[in-house]
Amino acid sequence: MNITLQKSQIANRQSKVTITGSKSESNRLLLLQALYPTIHLKNVSNSDDSCLMTNALKSTSEVVDIHHAGTAMRFLTAYFSIQEGREVTLTGSKRMKERPIQILVEALKELGAEIIYVENEGYPPIKIIGKKLTKNKVSLQANVSSQYISALLLIASKLENGIELTLEGEITSVPYIKMTLSLLDEIGVESSFVGNTITVKPNTQHPIPKTLTVESDWSSASYYFSIAALCEVGTEITLSSYKENSLQGDSVLVDIYKSFGVKTTFENNSITLVKSEMVATESIIEFDLANAPDIAQTIAVTSFALGLACNLTGLHTLKIKETDRLVALKTEIEKLGGQVQITDKSLHLSVSNGIKELVPISTYNDHRMAMAFAPLALKTPIVIEDSEVVSKSYPTFWDDLESIGFKITK
Numbered sequence: 001m002n003i004t005l006q007k008s009q010i011a012n013r014q015s016k017v018t019i020t021g022s023k024s025e026s027n028r029l030l031l032l033q034a035l036y037p038t039i040h041l042k043n044v045s046n047s048d049d050s051c052l053m054t055n056a057l058k059s060t061s062e063v064v065d066i067h068h069a070g071t072a073m074r075f076l077t078a079y080f081s082i083q084e085g086r087e088v089t090l091t092g093s094k095r096m097k098e099r100p101i102q103i104l105v106e107a108l109k110e111l112g113a114e115i116i117y118v119e120n121e122g123y124p125p126i127k128i129i130g131k132k133l134t135k136n137k138v139s140l141q142a143n144v145s146s147q148y149i150s151a152l153l154l155i156a157s158k159l160e161n162g163i164e165l166t167l168e169g170e171i172t173s174v175p176y177i178k179m180t181l182s183l184l185d186e187i188g189v190e191s192s193f194v195g196n197t198i199t200v201k202p203n204t205q206h207p208i209p210k211t212l213t214v215e216s217d218w219s220s221a222s223y224y225f226s227i228a229a230l231c232e233v234g235t236e237i238t239l240s241s242y243k244e245n246s247l248q249g250d251s252v253l254v255d256i257y258k259s260f261g262v263k264t265t266f267e268n269n270s271i272t273l274v275k276s277e278m279v280a281t282e283s284i285i286e287f288d289l290a291n292a293p294d295i296a297q298t299i300a301v302t303s304f305a306l307g308l309a310c311n312l313t314g315l316h317t318l319k320i321k322e323t324d325r326l327v328a329l330k331t332e333i334e335k336l337g338g339q340v341q342i343t344d345k346s347l348h349l350s351v352s353n354g355i356k357e358l359v360p361i362s363t364y365n366d367h368r369m370a371m372a373f374a375p376l377a378l379k380t381p382i383v384i385e386d387s388e389v390v391s392k393s394y395p396t397f398w399d400d401l402e403s404i405g406f407k408i409t410k
């Protein structure tokens with residue numbers, strides 16, 4: 001469904017939004033809960049990706065379809081590899097069948113897994129014949145997706161001798177790997193990450209019954225940082241539930257959005273974003289986002305909306321996400337009158353003056369395209385195509401925007 005978004009009454013209002021749990025934390029913890037049923041979870045994400053993960057872990061069918069959910073695809077490949085006596089074909093959307101999985105499959109095979117490509121070599125769907133994995137040493141390329149590494153770490157404590165992973169090349173999306181290790185630590189699984197080697201100790205005991213509360217999703221919060229940046233000085237938006245020592249790398253938003261004049265304060269499990277100063281028009285926004293790839297679209301669009309030049313680097317993983325996000329950003333920003341240059345790992349946005357009105361923004365089955373462009377409505381009316389894509393990570397996004405004053409027409 002296409003929707004039209006219009007300038008809201010947000011300026012000088014104090015808005016409050018409660019955001020669902022982190023999809024990254026949820027999908028890790030759901031898998032760990034399946035391995036260790038004494039774990040209880042609170043504030044689990046209501047995203048499609050987490051619902052798909054929950055259902056896949058409960059499913060007894062021979063074919064499991066995880067649609068667009070990248071983490072579910074990667075984490076479940078590892079999970080089903082150790083389900084002895086079970087055979088599962090793991091499949092997904094048309095795009096999922098274009099998202100590479102070979103590095104993970106090879107690593108699992110090195111550990112003793114049996115996995116067969118059903119259609120194209122290196123890509124889902126895959127047939128997994130569950131086995132006891134007997135080896136514990138494996139090395140894999142670390143610059144394509146950290147999800148392969150997290151997948152191995154999540155099952156590692158259930159292997160006889162744990163795991164010793166050697167990471168080759170530059171390591172991408174490092175905070176997501178550290179998130180996995182921190183969550184393992186919280187349930188009592190020991191690990192170490194020194195240089196390019198990660199070890200996880202085996203654990204055959206069920207952890208002591210424990211309730212873990214998932215922090216709300218920082219990537220979802222990014223759209224409110226962008227909204228705050230585009231509002232008048234004095235606008236306040238409060239988001240819950242967040243903590244200062246987050247496991248989520250996207251909490252770097254707090255520092256990044258200082259460059260857009262947004263100040264963040266932490267109080268009572270909430271963050272309050274305040275637009276505190278205007279940004280000089282000659283400022284250039286420059287960030288390396290290798291550790292926080294999911295907020296690249298948000299930052300590019302905020303910069304465009306404010307007419308600022310922007311150089312983003314470390315974007316080498318964007319091409320294999322829900323869509324090629326580099327091409328999608330260039331295409332859509334240029335439709336609106338901006339100028340963008342891309343390489344396969346960077347994006348340069350030139351200074352722009354003005355945004356074309358009511359241009360339909362294509363979303364390419366990518367939730368973050370829809371959500372990143374939405375704040376532009378504070379500058380000019382815009383149309384978002386296939387607005388329902390947001391449910392991949394944030395199903396109530398449009399309702400929440402309406403609740404803070406955006407006008408949405410269907």
Ligand SMILES: O=C(O)C1=C[C@@H](OP(=O)(O)O)[C@@H](O)[C@H](O)C1
Nearest residue numbers: 024071145146147173176293317
């Ligand atoms: O482990 C995770 O939860 C994720 C890791 C990142 O992927 P890459 O490591 O492929 O960059 C990120 O983009 C994705 O949204 C979630």
Ligand SMILES: C=C(OP(=O)(O)O)C(=O)O
Nearest residue numbers: 068069070071294321322
């Ligand atoms: C890249 C993303 O998700 P995934 O890789 O899990 O599909 C995302 O949520 O931006």
